Amino acid sequence: MAISILGISGSLRSSSSNTALLRACAAIAPADVKITVYEGLDKLPYFSPELDGEGSSPADTVLSLRNKLRAADAVLFSTPEYAFGIPGVLKNALDWLVSSGEFTHKPTGVISASPLATGGDKAHASLVQTLSVMTADIQEESKLIIPIVRTKMDANGNITDPELERSLRTLITYLATKSANGGRH
Numbered sequence: 001m002a003i004s005i006l007g008i009s010g011s012l013r014s015s016s017s018n019t020a021l022l023r024a025c026a027a028i029a030p031a032d033v034k035i036t037v038y039e040g041l042d043k044l045p046y047f048s049p050e051l052d053g054e055g056s057s058p059a060d061t062v063l064s065l066r067n068k069l070r071a072a073d074a075v076l077f078s079t080p081e082y083a084f085g086i087p088g089v090l091k092n093a094l095d096w097l098v099s100s101g102e103f104t105h106k107p108t109g110v111i112s113a114s115p116l117a118t119g120g121d122k123a124h125a126s127l128v129q130t131l132s133v134m135t136a137d138i139q140e141e142s143k144l145i146i147p148i149v150r151t152k153m154d155a156n157g158n159i160t161d162p163e164l165e166r167s168l169r170t171l172i173t174y175l176a177t178k179s180a181n182g183g184r185h
């Protein structure tokens with residue numbers, strides 16, 4: 001049976017390199033691995049516990065994200081770094097997921113990409129920390145920091161750096177294998 005991976009980009013930019021990376025992952029994934037890129041980050045309401053179970057049901061957009069996560073065998077994030085942290089829209093989405101449990105033991109890949117030499121390493125560490133608190137299954141093999149990303153992709157979002165393509169293939173295969181083995185590698 002095919003393995004499904006939900007890709008979540010931390011960037012809303014139409015020409016985002018992080019979103020392009022996830023689309024490139026979908027294109028290079030093995031035939032039995034389907035990567036779908038989630039597109040509703042900007043449709044989620046601002047999180048407040050009052051909107052989540054304290055007398056009211058969360059918005060349909062929130063329920064839809066939770067359903068997509070529940071249905072996915074694995075999740076793959078790719079995020080930019082804004083002022084040494086993860087973008088607010090991404091943190092807002094994660095706040096909606098803290099108590100709902102979709103990440104429990106879910107094989108999860110974490111990529112950060114930046115035009116700078118640091119590759120967004122501080123956002124990467126922050127995202128790993130938040131997802132780990134939510135008990136996502138994140139191992140060394142599921143982490144990738146991509147420095148100077150704009151030299152590694154063309155204007156159409158295709159990967160031009162063979163080493164980057166190899167790293168992405170390795171990451172996808174790791175997540176797929178882990179999912180197929182019920183979380184064990």
Ligand SMILES: Cc1cc2nc3c(=O)[nH]c(=O)nc-3n(C[C@H](O)[C@H](O)[C@H](O)COP(=O)(O)O)c2cc1C
Nearest residue numbers: 011013016017018080081082083084114115116120
């Ligand atoms: C408000 C703002 C803050 C930023 N802060 C950082 C930063 O702390 N570290 C970094 O590596 N890049 C930073 N950048 C540059 C982003 O890495 C760059 O815009 C990148 O292309 C965003 O990712 P995207 O192409 O997926 O949208 C910042 C950009 C903006 C607009």
